[in-house]
Every structure is written in C-alpha cells, then in structure tokens.
Amino acid sequence: MNNSRIIYSSDQGLLLGFHGCDQSIRDQIILGQIRMKASHNGYDWLGSGIYFWQNNHARAMDFAKNPPGKSKIDNPAVLGAVFSLGNCLDLTDKSYIDRIRESYYLLKDTFCEINTPMPKNRPAPGSLNPKDKVLRGLDYNVIETLHREIIKTGEIPFDTVRCVFIEGNPIYDDSGFYDQTHIQVCVRNPNCIKGFFLPRLEDPEWYKAA
Template identity: 35%
Template sequence: MIYGSRYELLPSFLIGFHGTDVKTAEKILSGKGHLSSSENDYDWLGHGIYFWEYSPLRAYQFVQEKFKWQGRNEKVAVVGAIIDPGLCLNLLDAKGLGYLEAGYDALLTERGGEEFLPKNGDGKELWDRKLDCAVINMVHELRALTQSDDWQDENPGTTPLQSYDTVRGAFWEGGPIYPGARIEKKNHVQICVRNPESIIGYFRPIQDS
C-alpha cells in the first residue's frame, strides 16, 4: 500500500523565528526587506530560509552564539514569521525519510562512489552537515528533473513531482539536560523555507515580562 502526496501537504500555518541583527530585523519588520536564503554547503536542511519552529528563545540564543563565533558586535534581534508549509519534505514522516534515502542513492551514483561524497562533521564539528545538505538538495533536484520537457517526453503519462515549499526536521543536540536524561539541552525543530511565498508575513515577537 502506498499513500499519496496529499499527506505531504501540512494544512496549518506554523510560527517560526529567525535571529539576526537589529538593523536587518527592523528593515524586515518595516516591510522594506526580506530574509535571505542560506546557501552554505553545510546547511542542515539544504538551501533555504531558516526558522526555529515555535522557539523565539532558541532563535535568540543561536544568533548570539553565531555572532560570537563570527566576531560580530551588533545587537541581536528576533523576527517572527507566519509560515504556510505547503508541500513539505517532512523528515519526521516515513515518506519524507524515504525520499531522503532515494536522494542519497542518486547522489552516490552522480558522484561515483562513497569516497567522493561530502562528509558530515564529527565531535565539535557536528554543526557541519555537508553530506545531509547535499542529499537534501539532491531530493529537490530529482523533483525538478521530473518537471523538465525532456523527462516528460521520456516518461509520457507520468505525473511530474511538485517542488517542495518547505523542509522540516527535528534535531537532538547539546548533551543530556540532566544526568541520565534521554532529552538534550538544545532539542529543536527547524523549518527551511524554499518557496518565499510560503512566508505569509513577519511580526515582532512579544517579549515576556
């Protein structure tokens, strides 16, 4: 039994948070700019605009850490976004994980062997997800391929695969939150927006008193 792509459509809006510098945040909140897509080769969920799902505090903590690594002294801020996930490569779903396996196989074939694949980092380099990034980007490439005229000519009667609007994944990191715990200090869910039209609007998060 195979379930269709209707279950890849996430029906509800999501709230995401993105950390940045104050100048950029105010430009976005004033309607004079938009967040830019990240296209690093180590991005955890491939290329796109990144948000922490329902976690303004984690967005704030991360941008503080990031600016410290980069030696930046700007004041940090958090921008909230209302996101329509649309067609989502959901890595918390069995079907999404199956596409990930197919993406790895395609990347392996394209590169000509495991020794030619990018590597994920170890230890202190856990942030470096070059392999995961390449695999997820390959999933998007495979879907785009089915939309080409050549592919459709070679596969008459086969429905092309729609491009994903977003990618969603959960990550466990930071070490045990208390001795013996299976829950870690920095567990979180990230949303990577590939289709900018999925961002319905930006807002200024309300700070707790």
Template identity: 35%
Template structure:
C-alpha cells in the same frame, strides 16, 4: 504520495539575526536573504526554529552579541518535505544511494558532516551538515525532475544538538525542529516576538 503528509499547516517560526536586519525586514525596507552555505543542511532557503523563540534568541546572541534580534513569522508550510515523516526518510535513502552511485562512477568521494570548527558545544554534534545538504539538494532535484509542477515549499526536520538535558537523558539541550522556507510567499505574517504578550 500518501495523502497524510504534513502540508498546508500553519506554524510559528523564529529567525535569529542582527537587530539592524530585524528592523529593516520588519519595516519592509529589506527582505530575507536566502541562506546558501555549503553546511546548510536543509538546502537553500530562509531558516527558522519552529515554535522556539528562546533558541533563536540564543543563536542570535552567539552570532551578534548585544546587537542580536529575532523575527517571528507565521508560516504556511504548503507542500512540505517533512523529514520526521517515514516517506521523506525513504526518499532521502534513495537520493543518497543514487548520489553515491553517481559520485562513484565519476571517481569522486561523498562529503561528510563535521563538528563545529571551533569545538563549540557537544563534540558529537555534526553541525556542519555538508553530507545532508548534498543529499537534500539531490532529493529536491530528483523531485523537480519527476514532478516539475509539485515543488516543495518548505523542508522541516528534527535536529538533535547539545549536551544531555540531565544525566542519562536522550533529550539534548538544543534539540529543535528546523524549518527551511524555500517559497518566501508562505511567510504570511512577520512580527516582533519581543513586543507580543
């Protein structure tokens, strides 16, 4: 591992949820549920928008309407698989090639990413990341096999989403950095972002 990878950095993340879930988690009467959907592109864990309260709030309102909530968290990234980094992308390429070979030997086809099932947002977005999830899971399994004492605590990745911010722009309205926290011990401080300020 190259010494200059993204690790032991503290960031702020925002988790969209219902107001009821927010209240329970902030009061300590409940903990985050690990998301484990087939389309969760960074694999199982707790998902946060890095440094983007407004995006978390928008998502929560889309999902929960007037009963939406957002939880803020100070997150120690620990040992982070950062997909904005060339090292991580090289690992994903290897994982994809190995997975493709294994599936081909078993006469199985690989999954593909798909757009939103209800045609929400930009139809070019592939928000259901079935392919990316299996490749990430495969990469994490290989990593665990090769270095069982050096597991990844978090996965961090850029996500391009939405329509262009202005005509001709490569920036999209919902572009963001997504964090998947696999080790909940690194959620070092939870807070209500609507009460900060």
C-alpha cells in the same frame, strides 16, 4: 484551485517561526525595506532556503547571541514570522525519510562514477564535541539532490523542509532528552511566509486592566 495571486487563500494552517539576526536587519524586514534572503551555504542542515526555529524564540535569541564560527552580531534580536508549510518535505514522516535515503544512494552513485569522495558532515573547527557535526555538507547535498530529481521528474517542488534535531548534551545522567533539541524549518518558497512581526513580551498582569 486558487486562481488569484493572493497567497492567503486555501491555507492548510499557519505556524510561528523565529529567526535570530541583527536588530537593524529585523527592523528593515518588518518594515518591508528589505527582503529576507535565503541561505545557500553548502553546510546548511536542510538545504538552501530561509531558516526558522519553529515555536522557539529562546533558541533564535541564543543563536543571535552566539552565532557559529567567528561571526558576531552587534545587536542580537529575533524576527518573528507566520508561515505555512505548503508542500513540505517533512522529515518526521517515514515516507519522506525513505525518499531522503534514496537520494543519498543516488548521490553516492554519482560521486562513485566520477571517482570523487563524498561530502561529509563534520564538527566546526575547534569544537570540543567531535560528535556535534554542525557543518552538514553531506546532508545538504543529499537534500539538494532530491530537490533536483523532483524537478527532473516533473513532480511538484517542495515549498519547505522540516526536521526535528536532537542536539546538544543530555540534561541529566542517562537522559533521553538533550538541551538543544529543536524543530527547524527551511522555507524554499517565500510565498509560504505570510508576514513578519516583532515578538512581544507576556503581560503578567493583563487581568488587572480588565
């Protein structure tokens, strides 16, 4: 057991993630002038937390340049982060997928008892693709229900949530590959974030300096 308060000990491995935001926000976070804030929108895909695209700088930049809804980012930029998953609700793992299913039925029973319609996943207003349900009120509530139940039963809380999302349009006729497929990580425990960095460009002529 790690009895110190140093968050770098006994780490199971580190990952890289990227977050699209305004350049001023990125720079202030890197310099330690402000802390990165968790998102608590009732439509967030993986529940409340700090969101990263895993190993996907291009998608983070695309998000910054094309934020959802009517919002606009004046100076799109990408923040890099190094983090661990810790105790992860990993939705690439069947055991955790099963727990999410159980959480759905628990949520459904709760709404039935109070005779209230369940939250729904729905497309953004004005979306041309009704199947692209980017406002995930149902999924948010299912995941948050699981987190609350874990606290009630005294289990170790999840530090992070991770999922692969098959999103967008097929990249060719009858394709099984979609143009916006990605891995998203939601960090609930900020101690999992080991540091932030400014992403750098590749030096294609590195060997000439050797």
